[in-house]
Amino acid sequence: MCEACFELASLDLIQDELPLVLDEEADHTYAASIEDYSHKPYLTREALSSTKFDDMKSNAVRLASYAPVEHQLFSLSFDSTYFDIPGRAPRWASHSGTDYHGTWLPQTVRRAILRHTRKDDRILSNFLGRGTDAIECFLLQRRCCGVDINPAAVSLSQRSCSFETPPGLTTAEHRPIIVQADSRKLTGALFADESYDHVLSHPPYKDCVAYSLHIEGDLSRYTNPLDFQEQYDKCVRESWRLLKMDRRLTLGIGDNREHCFYIPVGFQLIRLYINNGFELEELIIKRQRYCSAFGLGTYLCVQFDFLVFTHEFIATFRKVPRNSNDKMDSFDASNTKSQMRITYTCREIPRSPIARKSVVMGTVWLFKPSSRHSFAQLCTSRMVERFGKDESNWEHVELEIISDNDDSSLKPSLANIATDSMVVEDEGLSISSYEIERQKRIDENRLALLQLVSSLSTPFIHINDDLTYLFCMAGVDIRPQ
Ligand SMILES: C[S@@+](CC[C@H](N)C(=O)[O-])C[C@H]1O[C@@H](n2cnc3c(N)ncnc32)[C@H](O)[C@@H]1O
Numbered sequence: 001m002c003e004a005c006f007e008l009a010s011l012d013l014i015q016d017e018l019p020l021v022l023d024e025e026a027d028h029t030y031a032a033s034i035e036d037y038s039h040k041p042y043l044t045r046e047a048l049s050s051t052k053f054d055d056m057k058s059n060a061v062r063l064a065s066y067a068p069v070e071h072q073l074f075s076l077s078f079d080s081t082y083f084d085i086p087g088r089a090p091r092w093a094s095h096s097g098t099d100y101h102g103t104w105l106p107q108t109v110r111r112a113i114l115r116h117t118r119k120d121d122r123i124l125s126n127f128l129g130r131g132t133d134a135i136e137c138f139l140l141q142r143r144c145c146g147v148d149i150n151p152a153a154v155s156l157s158q159r160s161c162s163f164e165t166p167p168g169l170t171t172a173e174h175r176p177i178i179v180q181a182d183s184r185k186l187t188g189a190l191f192a193d194e195s196y197d198h199v200l201s202h203p204p205y206k207d208c209v210a211y212s213l214h215i216e217g218d219l220s221r222y223t224n225p226l227d228f229q230e231q232y233d234k235c236v237r238e239s240w241r242l243l244k245m246d247r248r249l250t251l252g253i254g255d256n257r258e259h260c261f262y263i264p265v266g267f268q269l270i271r272l273y274i275n276n277g278f279e280l281e282e283l284i285i286k287r288q289r290y291c292s293a294f295g296l297g298t299y300l301c302v303q304f305d306f307l308v309f310t311h312e313f314i315a316t317f318r319k320v321p322r323n324s325n326d327k328m329d330s331f332d333a334s335n336t337k338s339q340m341r342i343t344y345t346c347r348e349i350p351r352s353p354i355a356r357k358s359v360v361m362g363t364v365w366l367f368k369p370s371s372r373h374s375f376a377q378l379c380t381s382r383m384v385e386r387f388g389k390d391e392s393n394w395e396h397v398e399l400e401i402i403s404d405n406d407d408s409s410l411k412p413s414l415a416n417i418a419t420d421s422m423v424v425e426d427e428g429l430s431i432s433s434y435e436i437e438r439q440k441r442i443d444e445n446r447l448a449l450l451q452l453v454s455s456l457s458t459p460f461i462h463i464n465d466d467l468t469y470l471f472c473m474a475g476v477d478i479r480p481q
Helices: 003-008 070-074 106-116 132-139 151-161 225-242 265-275 295-305 375-385 414-420 435-455 465-474
Strands: 120-127 142-147 177-180 198-202 243-252 256-258 261-263 280-285 311-319 338-348 395-402
Touching: 070 106, 106 132, 106 198, 106 243, 120 132, 132 142, 132 151, 132 375, 142 151, 151 177, 151 465, 198 225, 225 243, 225 265, 243 280, 265 280, 265 311
Parallel strands: 120 142, 120 198, 142 177, 198 243
Antiparallel strands: 243 311, 256 261, 280 311, 338 395
């Protein structure tokens, strides 16, 4: 134990609770002592898994479950780009939400593994924490290499994966390799170029949680957003180097605040991936519940009139050749041949029956637009309700882009689009089979959409917002002639 840790150590925190023996009758088999790895002072919480493992006997624990049980299955369904598990998210096997700060949900990890990898695939978890990724890989027979810079995390992960396994569930070769290393620079035989089929990355959300006080290279110690990004860029480059071409990386990330400023850590990191040869394939907003800092966060938000953080992002990237992806870098407004029409409407803010500041609201707002109220109306109304001031006014500003090329004659007709969409242009570029398949699916979807639009576009149909949206997507002009 290094000196700084020794000073920090408080042995009183280590509890002598009885181990949780889930099956009293079970024969425990000897695994290995992991006591030497324990580095308790780094832990941001006290529990240290003492309820789950019997270190005194150095026995492996037989778990109560090795996969989500039937009544937990509901928590695994991701059916849209918004993911929320109402209540406390269920856990299984040796997952725990309480002995390490900032664990991500096993549901997120299981989904990524099942969706993007096959049995025996090699998976890198470059911010392992207490081992969520390693546990899931082990249970699902993927070969995981888990990396964390913090010895406490390494120790905890070893514990998390040291359970007895029932025959037939998994094999020794799927037992994860857990190493203490810096994900900014991974060297050695384990980290050869293009040797991984998937990367699971759940880094610190900048300095949201301090994982250590003095570990050199711990990303949670970079408080300045630019310094953090500069360091994280190295991890992104390493991920690109280690991942096989066309394979995916799953990122879990959240935003935070510095003083009074909102720091969009999530978007900043997503930008780094895109700039370094990753294509963003999917972005899921995950509702965050039961964060340990929720109490303090809520207090500060009420004090300073902010929204409480209740969102995180789960992003899926695909590795593509560097510089081949669309970086979406430049939007030069001066280059667009369009004008902006701006209209201003002044409205009164109704008096609120309660102090607006006392309303605790999160960063996730759900709306149900209807034929009476559009999404824009509902959103504006909530903004005014939450951030308005009694007996004052608010101004409704509407922007409309009028393009010089806004000539309906230039717009392709339904028939034209339908035919064009079938043409596969070959400009001599080498396109991967994945890309060809993807383009084919896009074309099929577009065609299905156009057929749907054509079947709806009769004079008897009331043009509502959804329909307008469909027409816009299909490039069909629906303005009255
Ligand atoms: C958000 S936690 C990961 C939690 C994990 N997903 C879990 O479920 O337990 C972030 C982890 O990144 C680790 N970390 C910070 N900087 C690192 C670096 N340069 N290399 C490797 N790990 C690092 C921290 O020690 C911390 O354990």
